[in-house]
Amino acid sequence: WGKPKFKSKKAPRQGFKTDRAKIINGKLRLDKPLGIKTWYDISFKGAKALDGDLKVVSVYRENGKYWASLPFEVEITKKDKTSNKTAVDTNVGYFNYTEGKVNTLPNHLKKLYKRIKHYQRQLARKRVVNENKATKTNNYVKTRAKLQRDYRKVANIQHDIIYKFTTKLVSDYDKIVIEDLDVKKMQMTHVASKGLQRSLFGYFRQVLTYKASWYDKEVVLADKYYPSTQRCSECGYIKTGEDKVGLDGNRKHKTKHNEYICYECGAIMDRDENAVMNLLNLVA
Known part of the structure; x- marks a missing residue:
């Protein structure tokens, strides 16, 4: 050899x-x-x-x-049973559950993402000018090291948020309902693809699943087509067609993105809180 x-x-x-x-x-x-x-x-x-x-x-x-x-x-000690249940509604930049909201894209990450974008442009410009020789220059190596450093900071911050949140869920609740999202199809739209990727939906589900198995807790997956956002949690009315609530609200009825107005019973609720209650009804 x-x-x-x-x-x-x-x-x-x-x-x-x-x-x-x-x-x-x-x-x-x-x-x-x-x-x-x-x-x-x-x-x-x-x-x-x-x-x-x-x-x-x-x-x-x-x-x-x-x-x-x-x-x-190490030996894993079992968590005490609480007989409590909760539901988690995943959104771009935050998670909603029965106790409130957890921000997955805090403000200090925006500065890091701006810096990452700046370094990416610098590296791309060097590759255009110097072609294959660019990766062998000292300036390219230094810039790439800065880019990797910021990527590591972003990953550490977001992983810390996910681990703390999932630990709280398996400690406080016995049943946890989450959505079975088709993230790849959702990323096909250029409007939300970057935000979806940064929100770590798949990573959250992965960590929550193995922690629940460790501590003998139950994770319930809602069906992909379960209308948690479109259903009224009070009367069960489901919006269809032009009445549906989108990422920017409803243009026909001129509602905001965070509003849910039921046209059957007249209930007015926060969109995310309504989705959490609909998911929670699956284990009622």
Whole structure:
């Protein structure tokens, strides 16, 4: 096979795995490399709270920073039964449920997305000017590192929101109703495709499903064609044709996007709250 080929220094990620890492006195201890005289353990926050059997550790360098992934095998303690139920209505930028609203696209993410757009344009311009040689220049590598850094920040912020929200749901409720959305078809419209992708509908369902199985909670999927938005939660009337509520409301009746007015019983409600109540009726 010949000599081993080392990764290029310009590769976005360098790393290795080890099964000999240990947590000692609240610090991460890795094997001492040959030829190194002084070698120190790595301290980090929250190390003393870690509990369980440490598995294969991944250490990697990305965008000039070093990271370590520490997987622990732990026993999952069951959550207490609450006999409560809730429903989650997914929207672009936020989730609605019985206790209120959770914002998945907070304002500080808008600055990051603007910066990401700026770096993407810079990289595209460099590729147009220099063609295949662009990716080998130092300026291109630096700009790409900045872009990756902001992507990582966005992912960390949104994943933190999803994990905290799903943990609250499985802790407080025994039955959780969500919509079985066909996200790919919804992304076909250019108006909402970017917002849908950033709202992490699929990731939310994935995390909620495996957490519910851990803690013996039930996730109920509403049918794809269940009219949670068009149905009146008070009388059951379903809007059809020109009376339907769209992303921008209803042009015929000149209603806003967040309004639901029933033309059968005259009820006036918030559109998202009405959808949550309709989903909740599936487990009534």
